[in-house]
Amino acid sequence: MDNNNMRRDIKTFALTMTGLGSIIGSGWLFGAWRAAEVAGPAALIAWVLGTFIILFIGLTYAELGTMFPEAGGMVRYAHFSHGSLAGYISGWANWIAIVSVIPVEAEASAQYMSSWPFAWAHSLYNGTQLSAAGLLIAAILVIIYFILNYFTVQLFARVNTAITIFKFIIPGCTILGLVIAGFHSGNFTQYHGGFMPHGWAGILTAIATSGIVFAFNGFQSPINLAGEARNPQRSIPIAVIGSILMAGVIYVLLQLAFIGAVKPSMVSNGWDNIQLKSPFADLAMAWGLNWLALLLFADAFISPSGTGMTYTATTARMIYGMERNGYFPKVFGFVNPKVGVPRAAMWLNLVVSFIFLFLFRGWGSLASVISVATLISYVTGPISVMVFRRYSNEAVHRPFKIKGMQIIAPLAFIMASLIYYWAQWPLTGKVTLIMVIGLPIYFYYQAKSNWEGFSKDLKSGLWLIIYLLYMAFISWIGSSKFHGINIIPYGWDFVVIIISALIFYTWGVRSGYLTKDLEDGYQMKQSKTDVH
Structure with missing residues (x-):
């Protein structure tokens, strides 16, 4: 591997904690409240369905991660299976979704501070967006995430594991504290439409837009850090599946506690009119649980910071992966040989994080966009994994094979498509537009390479372009x-x-071909190098 000096220092437990640490971020602090606003008590169903859907999608990536155990893997699979155009669209969507999580996590911490019992804290957030002081605090946190990742992979893994263990304790205390202090079973059926005030449409929309998909995005972190896993063939499936299932249980219990702990007066105008700045902390103070409120205020820094720190690491690896695909300048593919970190990529992501920080000044304003953008990259995983199954181990090294993938893959594609639709118009159209904005970068680098193989890549990636336009159109009508x-x-x-x-899935699988990277025996060389 030309300039790959990344070190394989991350063990299975640390890799699993990386996935769980990414999932249990600001999503748990705000997700239960936002889901209840959209779906009422039926938000419980939304979390169960969301966990099930993400698990199906995650299974396809668990197999892909063992086939290509390298840094920034999530942005490379479509490139290997369908060439540069589909690979670029998928990688661009995934990078936009993930890099914007870094400032969102910092904003979450600053927003939670606005409920502190100090006069100055109340000015940090006005109910819609952060003030200048709130943005300054968020900016400082982004810089801290950057510093913790800048020097060594081992420092990142150790700090993240410690933070993730702490993340188990605080949600557990929150669940027990709220259930014991004041659990109203009547909240599930008695107010404004009963258990399902907005029907199934509310449940499905909650999955797409209220932070559920956003929360589970973190399952990608073990895959993007696969190049630094000590035993990727064993660690990646355990980390992906384990982190999704453990997080799913935690989120369902948190949603149960939130709905039961809401005071009847808070839902007098309906679930969609609950006014909370720092949801769980506000509930804790309402029930006189000051000790829990203090823990939650502390965790408002720890949980989002753990996720922000992890995403700072993974987005750098994604830029590294996109450079290796030929979509970014070569400087972003250089890995510092002393510390094993792609520092130039980290600097780029730091700049982009600040841009998102000042364009979107509240946690809720970015969560929906992030979720839908990620779904665009999710739809390529189920298709790529089935393309690779057509080839022998001589073309694609396959150390881990999930049974029933012929059923799992199309179901995962259908589920991702449904969530994309549930995100509602015009959000679906706006995210499609964001994908189009990134195409000039692709065409620039294609022109530099004299358009070699472009016609073949265009034909292979055409299904994805038409799919995105079609889904936006269906969302509109x-x-x-x-x-x-x-x-x-x-x-x-x-x-x-x-x-x-099903039609696009079939088209996508049939459009895959033995790309140059695979034809040159890339994966065989990669697997041999990775063993040593």
């Missing part, structure tokens, strides 16, 4: 329950999405 113009009524829109997804 879809059910009014998902903010469409109701040409396709509710219920039938699901049928259309499922049938369409």
